[in-house]
Amino acid sequence: MLCLLFSGRRFSGAFSVDDYLILAVLVLFSAVWLGDVWRTGQWPVGEGRQGVWLPMWPLLAGLVLLVWRCVPPTASAWWFGVLFGALLAGGIAAYESLWLGGGRAHNGMNPIPFGDLALLLATLSLVLLVYPRTLFGHEYSGCKRVLCVLGVFAGLLASVLSGTRGGWVVFPVLALILCWAASFMLPRKGIAVWSVLLLFSLLMIALLPQVSVSNRVSQGVGDLEEYVDGERDSSLGIRLEMWEAGWLLIKAKPLLGWGEGRLEVRRDEWVAEGRFTQGVSLHDQLHSDMIDTLARRGLLGLLSLLGMYGVPLWLFWRYWRQGAKAGNSEVQAFALCGVLTVVAFVGFGLSQSMLRDARGLSGFLGLLVACWCLLKQAAECQGDAGLRPSASLCPWVNTTYE
Numbered sequence: 001m002l003c004l005l006f007s008g009r010r011f012s013g014a015f016s017v018d019d020y021l022i023l024a025v026l027v028l029f030s031a032v033w034l035g036d037v038w039r040t041g042q043w044p045v046g047e048g049r050q051g052v053w054l055p056m057w058p059l060l061a062g063l064v065l066l067v068w069r070c071v072p073p074t075a076s077a078w079w080f081g082v083l084f085g086a087l088l089a090g091g092i093a094a095y096e097s098l099w100l101g102g103g104r105a106h107n108g109m110n111p112i113p114f115g116d117l118a119l120l121l122a123t124l125s126l127v128l129l130v131y132p133r134t135l136f137g138h139e140y141s142g143c144k145r146v147l148c149v150l151g152v153f154a155g156l157l158a159s160v161l162s163g164t165r166g167g168w169v170v171f172p173v174l175a176l177i178l179c180w181a182a183s184f185m186l187p188r189k190g191i192a193v194w195s196v197l198l199l200f201s202l203l204m205i206a207l208l209p210q211v212s213v214s215n216r217v218s219q220g221v222g223d224l225e226e227y228v229d230g231e232r233d234s235s236l237g238i239r240l241e242m243w244e245a246g247w248l249l250i251k252a253k254p255l256l257g258w259g260e261g262r263l264e265v266r267r268d269e270w271v272a273e274g275r276f277t278q279g280v281s282l283h284d285q286l287h288s289d290m291i292d293t294l295a296r297r298g299l300l301g302l303l304s305l306l307g308m309y310g311v312p313l314w315l316f317w318r319y320w321r322q323g324a325k326a327g328n329s330e331v332q333a334f335a336l337c338g339v340l341t342v343v344a345f346v347g348f349g350l351s352q353s354m355l356r357d358a359r360g361l362s363g364f365l366g367l368l369v370a371c372w373c374l375l376k377q378a379a380e381c382q383g384d385a386g387l388r389p390s391a392s393l394c395p396w397v398n399t400t401y402e
Contacts, residue, residue, distance in 0.1 A: 025307040030058035032304040042261030061365035068373035083151040089118035090154025093161040105161040113359045115162025122155025131333035170347025238279040246291040257298035289349030313342040334375035
């Protein structure tokens, strides 16, 4: 993000209908969340009190979008940022888990968002192997290809060492999307080679003696068996208990939800009554973005969340198709990054409230806005945008396209 912030190179300033759609879903999500804070008088706190201002972060992301659409960052800053982030995450995870022997890698945060974000950075690094000339142009050499592969490997290593089982579930979906997109750019032999290398890398990481992949899988199976037998205090058992409590909360108040702070009060009352295990009260969320949002802010909150997912996903997919028809690999690359970002967070949010976590929400908003602004810049420069700018928010800027 810092690389992108200081890498603006030219003015654009041309806004169109799809820009306003992205801004609208950001504002709606923030407005519904702030309205919930207003009616209850309580702000989300989060781990280490890092989530106090979370409801305002989508508005900040909208402001960043306005700035970057007028002063767009460079594509190279994005790609180098992705690669550097993946390499850094892998280095931190290797140091914590392999060198220090500290168990699950976490980088001073919850291991789940750390591993999920590292996995997403690895996936975005894979995009660069499909569209290498978006960064390297015609100077794509073997050394640069190795750098991309190292970024992918490091991100995957960080994810595996963090032990985030939710990330492992969504990665096959991301890989299938990548393979499908690659089928339009690479020969089948090339796709097969990269797929084998990817599977081999994952296998090598999983077989490291310090990596507890088999232990995490066995623990999950054991937790499920214990839950069926009535033991609810395991990691998976507590999560299932939270989902059950969330479903009961939703049925009680489906339209407006319980509200910020009130959800926890009612949940803890049920815990005190013995309906749910004590471990449920240790968390400030229900370990699912959709369940937590629906129980906390009702149907309006769920619609705002679906808008945050669905509208950008539809627009990114539309631009990818237009880029494919026009043969614009840069548009395709950034559109694919946007699709992968949204799909990844939908998957991550099935078993973790990523958008109530400071790192999770900042990661989603930052990647989403950056992908969008770079995509629009690439489309405008090449004249491939399907929706031409209808009005400029920077009237002093010359909006003539190259």
